[in-house]
Amino acid sequence: MEFLSDKHLLLLEDSDEFIENAISLFNMFVKKTFVAKDIKEAFKLLENEKIDLIISDIHLKNECGLDFIEKFRQTNNQTPILILSGYKDEDLLFKAMTLNLSGYLIKPINFKALIEAFEKCEAKLKLNNQKIIDLKEGFKYDKELKKVIKENEVFELNKKEILFFEMLCENQKRVITKDMFIKFVYEYEPMSDSALNNFVLRIRKRFGKNFLHTIPDVGYKMII
Structure with missing residues (x-):
């Protein structure tokens, strides 16, 4: 070590x-x-x-x-x-x-x-x-630029999306629970289950479905 x-x-x-x-x-x-x-x-x-x-x-x-x-x-x-x-x-x-x-x-x-x-x-x-985190389908998250990139295309992120990817990269082998979303992404703002589901749905529409695995009644996990 x-x-x-x-x-x-x-x-x-x-x-x-x-x-x-x-x-x-x-x-x-x-x-x-x-x-x-x-x-x-x-x-x-x-x-x-x-x-x-x-x-x-x-x-x-x-x-x-x-x-x-x-x-x-x-x-x-x-x-x-x-x-x-x-x-x-x-x-x-x-x-x-x-x-x-x-x-x-x-x-x-x-x-x-x-x-x-x-x-x-x-x-x-x-x-x-590690500055660049590989997602799936050619997408990558740049931790310095706080942006998602794919080949020559750059995807701008809003504040919550940045916090989401930062949380995801910090917990690549762990399950992301709703409590973690509330703490790290929503910063203790009230968040319903439907709001969480809609947030994840928007992320998947923009960056593909295959990098994020749903664990029913528990949360989400990054697929690496």
């Missing part, structure tokens, strides 16, 4: 015992691990340091790690994030589904599970560096 060897990791964790062991473990893969013990300190580090990936405990003493992630995701949907917990919490996992996470780790951390989680982070970081 050499790709992570020059990367900086932010750990949001308030257990001194866990921090000491975690730093040694994480630094086997990354260049440096920065530690924040509360949300305020985490944002200060994000402001002052170059952070490439984040690991956050869900259960802090007086705070919730998901609140930190939710606020961070309002301005950054690129950085890979893993969450930590001493046990599985189905309600919190459901909330986390909309936060574009790269993995979920249970304490004490299993080494094999950590490697798998870091591999997902590595894949996301590599994807972030």
